[in-house]
Amino acid sequence: MPRATCVTIFGEVEAPDVTAVRAERAAPELRELYERMLRIRQFEAKVDVLYRQGRVRGPAHLGLGQEAIAVGVASVLGPGDHSLGTYRGHAHALARGAPEEAVLRELLGRVGGICGGKGGSMHITSVEHGYYGSYAIVGGHIPTAVGMAWASRIRRDGAVTACFFGDGTTNIGAFHEAVNLAAVWKLPVVFVCENNLYMEYTPIGDVIPVDRPAADRAPAYGLAPIVVDGNDVAAVRETALAAVERARRGDGPSLVEALTYRLGGHSVADGGAYRDPDEVAAARTRDPLVRLATELARSGAMTVEASDALVAQVKAEMDALAVRVLAEPTADGADAWTGMWSDGGATWRN
Amino acid sequence: MAQLTFREAVAAALDQEMARDETVVLLGEDVGSGGVFKTTAGLRDRFGPERVWDTPISEQAIAGAAMGAAAAGLRPVAEIMFSDFYATCWDQVANEIAKACYMTGGQLRMPLVIRGSNGGGLGFGAQHSQSIENWAMCVPGVKIVSPSTPDDMWGLLAASIRDPEPVLVLEHKALFGTKSEWPGGDHVVPLGEAALRRSGEDVTLVGLARTVGMCEQAAVALADEGIAADVLDLRCLVPLDAAAVLASARRTGRVVIVEENPGQLGWGAAVAAILAEEAFDDLRAPIVRVSGGNVPLPVATAMEAEVMPSPEKVVVAARGLLEGRVPAASTARV
Numbered sequence: 108m109p110r111a112t113c114v115t116i117f118g119e120v121e122a123p124d125v126t127a128v129r130a131e132r133a134a135p136e137l138r139e140l141y142e143r144m145l146r147i148r149q150f151e152a153k154v155d156v157l158y159r160q161g162r163v164r165g166p167a168h169l170g171l172g173q174e175a176i177a178v179g180v181a182s183v184l185g186p187g188d189h190s191l192g193t194y195r196g197h198a199h200a201l202a203r204g205a206p207e208e209a210v211l212r213e214l215l216g217r218v219g220g221i222c223g224g225k226g227g228s229m230h231i232t233s234v235e236h237g238y239y240g241s242y243a244i245v246g247g248h249i250p251t252a253v254g255m256a257w258a259s260r261i262r263r264d265g266a267v268t269a270c271f272f273g274d275g276t277t278n279i280g281a282f283h284e285a286v287n288l289a290a291v292w293k294l295p296v297v298f299v300c301e302n303n304l305y306m307e308y309t310p311i312g313d314v315i316p317v318d319r320p321a322a323d324r325a326p327a328y329g330l331a332p333i334v335v336d337g338n339d340v341a342a343v344r345e346t347a348l349a350a351v352e353r354a355r356r357g358d359g360p361s362l363v364e365a366l367t368y369r370l371g372g373h374s375v376a377d378g379g380a381y382r383d384p385d386e387v388a389a390a391r392t393r394d395p396l397v398r399l400a401t402e403l404a405r406s407g408a409m410t411v412e413a414s415d416a417l418v419a420q421v422k423a424e425m426d427a428l429a430v431r432v433l434a435e436p437t438a439d440g441a442d443a444w445t446g447m448w449s450d451g452g453a454t455w456r457n
Numbered sequence: 458m459a460q461l462t463f464r465e466a467v468a469a470a471l472d473q474e475m476a477r478d479e480t481v482v483l484l485g486e487d488v489g490s491g492g493v494f495k496t497t498a499g500l501r502d503r504f505g506p507e508r509v510w511d512t513p514i515s516e517q518a519i520a521g522a523a524m525g526a527a528a529a530g531l532r533p534v535a536e537i538m539f540s541d542f543y544a545t546c547w548d549q550v551a552n553e554i555a556k557a558c559y560m561t562g563g564q565l566r567m568p569l570v571i572r573g574s575n576g577g578g579l580g581f582g583a584q585h586s587q588s589i590e591n592w593a594m595c596v597p598g599v600k601i602v603s604p605s606t607p608d609d610m611w612g613l614l615a616a617s618i619r620d621p622e623p624v625l626v627l628e629h630k631a632l633f634g635t636k637s638e639w640p641g642g643d644h645v646v647p648l649g650e651a652a653l654r655r656s657g658e659d660v661t662l663v664g665l666a667r668t669v670g671m672c673e674q675a676a677v678a679l680a681d682e683g684i685a686a687d688v689l690d691l692r693c694l695v696p697l698d699a700a701a702v703l704a705s706a707r708r709t710g711r712v713v714i715v716e717e718n719p720g721q722l723g724w725g726a727a728v729a730a731i732l733a734e735e736a737f738d739d740l741r742a743p744i745v746r747v748s749g750g751n752v753p754l755p756v757a758t759a760m761e762a763e764v765m766p767s768p769e770k771v772v773v774a775a776r777g778l779l780e781g782r783v784p785a786a787s788t789a790r791v
Contacts, residue, residue: 189529223562232561239528240561247548250521257522258529261482261507268525281548284515288522291513447559447598449566449621455597456697456731457649 134408140182140340141399141409144174145421147198148396150207153425154197154214154228158375162433164216167228168195172338172370175395176301177202179343180269183351189239189259189268191252194229195301196241199271205233211428217435223446224438246272246279249298253285256296256360267354268296269347275306277320286362290328295354297347298362301337303369308381321364330362337365338395370394461639463632466607467496467572470614471534473643475504478532481618484510484519485536485573493538494574494633516542520549520571524557527569532618540575540589540627547592554623555598567623572614575603575627576667576717578765583753586761588717590665593625594694594724600648601694603627605669607637612646613692620648629666649696653705657685660711660775663702663728665691668715668747668766675771684779694724702728703736710741711778715766720748742778747771 151169158167170177177192181202184190192199200210205221213220214228222232229243239255242248252270259266276282277300289296300321306314317323322332335346343365350361368390372379379387391397403409409417447453461469475481483497489511491498501509512519516537523535537543543550550571557565577586593601600622604610610628617624654669655676662672669690676686687705691698706712712732714725725746732744750764777784 221562222560222564225562226560230560232564234561234564240557240565242553244548244552247521247553250518250549251525251528251553253518254522254525254527254533255529256525257510258526258531261526261531262529281517281521284513284518285521288513288515288518292510446563449558449563449568451563453559453597455695456699 134403134406137341137399138403138408140178140344141396141403142417143178143202144340144396144399145418146207147174147178147201149418149421149425150201150211151197152422153429154211155371155375157215157429163214163228163375165227165229166374166376167214168374169371170195170198170369172390172394173301173303173367174198175340175343176299176337176365176367177271179340180271180297180299180347182344183348184237184267184269186237187264187266188237188351189252189255189266190237190271191239191248191255191268192241192271193245193248193273194241194243195273196231196271197228200231200233200236200238200241203233203238204236205231205238207425207428208432211432212435215432216438217432218438219435220438224442225446246276246281248272249276249281249285250288252296253289253294256289256294256354257292259295260292265355266295267351269299269351270296271299271301273306274300274302274304274311274320275314276300277324278306278314286328286360289360290330293357293359295357296360297350297354298360299347300362300364301367302364303367305369305373305382307373308377319364321362325362328362330360333361333363335363335365337367338393338398340395340399368393459639459641460636461607461611463607463610463628463635464494464496466610467614467628468498468500470611470618470644471497471500472503473611474615474618475500475508478618480531481534482508482510482526482531483534483536484512484522486512486514486519486538488536492536494630496628496633497536516546517549520546520554523569523571524549524554524567527567527623528557528565532568534570534572534618537571537573539585540573541584541587543589543592550593550599550625551596555596558622559598566621568621570614570617570624570626572626572628574630574633576629576631577749577754577761578631578667580756580758580761581630582756586754588627588749590627590694591718591723594727598623600624600696601627602648602692603629603666603694604692605632605664605666605690607635608639608644609646609652609692612644613648615645616648619645624648627666631667646692648693649698651692651698651701652690653687653701654690655686655688657687658709659685660713660778661687661689661702661705661709662771662775663689663691663712663714663725665694665716665724668717671766671768671771672715674768675775678768678772679775682776684775686775697728699731702732706732706736707739710739711775712740712744713771713774713778714744714746715771716746717749717766719751720746721751723748742781743783745774745778745784747774
């Protein structure tokens with residue numbers, strides 16, 4: 108793919124040039140990606156409100172501003188492909204098609220939660236949609252993703268595994284062990300580092316000796332350094348497509364660093380006061396939804412009025428969803444004694 | 458009749474299961490060349506490199522790859538060369554594998570085995586000799602198997618591979634050279650059924666893996682003194698055949714639990730608690746544990762023996778119970 112200089116929150120970086128591809132792709136396709144991102148944005152905005160009302164069990168880590176990565180990658184995965192994400196994983200699950208209703212039930216501790224009330228926000232999983240889980244131990248799921256790709260290589264089933272993680276994850280040992288093994292075994296896995304500039308509350312630059320946490324380390328595994336503007340869904344999509352095709356060809360893993368910004372705090376309990384307000388304001392101008400809406404309006408694919416109406420409509424849907432789910436019965440305590448084993452039981456002795 | 462060693466039994470079970478189920482795949486450090494304990498000898502030659510995978514020294518990647526492969530529907534068998542190394546991949550075992558089925562509401566299944574050498578007595582020192590069954594027992598969601606004989610090694614490993622849950626199979630390294638008669642043919646021993654190795658009405662000796670042999674030797678010595686012992690081989694800690702322990706204890710009224718892991722929190726404590734809670738009225742004497750010492754394992758022969766359970770220690774404990782004395786408990790030592 109040709110490369111071009113693109114302006115990101117990090118300043119200018121060399122990234123795949125998607126200008127030609129963007130022109131080729133039909134506007135309806137971009138509009139569809141916009142709608143998927145918008146639904147995730149409004150879902151999480153609603154979760155934010157529900158958390159502040161004390162209705163969400165446990166913490167919730169929102170990916171507001173990072174939606175283009177989950178949606179862009181998911182858009183090139185097929186039904187047989189696998190993906191795994193992190194505790195900041197609502198977007199990764201929803202982008203694969205996990206039903207909003209079952210996810211919200213999980214967050215609100217209602218009957219019918221997508222993990223039966225046992226997982227909560229940090230462990231959203233929807234195997235039916237190819238989403239093999241959200242994991243809350245930083246980096247703990249990367250070896251798992253490698254194992255899924257290993258199974259695909261053994262079975263020659265053509266499936267690709269996408270694995271999302273944050274910039275801070277590149278400092279944990281499991282990342283190194285897993286990426287190394289995937290590269291040695293040439294496994295069909297796409298590692299996607301969502302570099303949102305902050306390792307929890309700490310600037311990532313303070314804890315890495317290189318500029319790019321993932322891309323600068325890729326050569327150590329014999330992999331190309333790939334950087335993409337993670338706030339540009341079309342760019343993410345094309346980059347992911349190239350990586351997925353490479354994996355499906357049997358040419359091994361890719362390590363993609365998608366540059367983005369977390370518009371909110373580390374979790375809903377964090378106001379993000381450690382960040383320069385000017386930095387946050389600048390990031391808001393690069394909000395992936397705002398950018399795509401502007402682009403769609405400019406190309407005539409979707410007028411500003413239509414876009415505003417769509418936002419209002421989706422917001423109303425999420426409000427209605429929350430009202431409906433809040434009225435549903437809460438999960439039964441006795442269910443805690445079920446499902447540790449695959450026969451549904453949880454006994455350890457006779 | 459053929460003789461089978463414990464180490465050959467490991468390879469035999471793997472061979473048997475790989476032949477019957479093509480989704481069974483092996484991975485681990487040096488497994489292709491047979492492994493440092495020769496427990497995977499011959500398997501790559503028979504099944505090829507697509508079934509037997511040599512890995513880097515990367516326990517997190519090994520355990521995690523097993524998890525991912527299991528999630529994708531294979532039945533991986535991962536080797537952790539020395540069980541001490543579980544500490545380097547405990548996140549994968551305790552946080553990921555053990556919890557995956559439960560915390561996803563049953564969406565993920567973990568039909569995998571992690572197996573490898575466990576236990577001391579060979580002077581391998583503090584980082585290659587530990588009995589880690591108590592580590593595993595702190596984590597709901599994994600099964601724990603530790604065989605005491607070659608035929609059980611074969612049958613229990615085969616059952617573990619067929620089991621739909623994650624199973625940690627701990628192979629006592631001091632047993633690898635032990636032999637038993639082997640009639641040949643396929644072999645499976647169900648998980649969760651303790652084996653009564655010897656019957657006697659005066660005292661129950663409960664062991665696991667290497668300590669079962671210690672109990673049997675102790676029982677022979679005790680018989681010379683007129684004391685008849687039940688020797689119960691737990692075989693598995695999860696699922697635990699508590700019913701077998703309770704039944705024996707109710708019959709004899711006296712129990713000595715013999716465990717190699719440190720007594721300060723060993724599996725024997727869990728068994729003792731079950732007995733105290735559910736068989737208290739049938740006990741004629743306090744429950745006694747003969748446990749591994751609460752120190753890192755030393756290397757020098759006499760020092761390692763000092764902190765290991767032994768037949769002699771079991772005899773002293775059992776005799777004390779019969780004489781109406783309460784033997785010094787291992788947990789009370791420094």
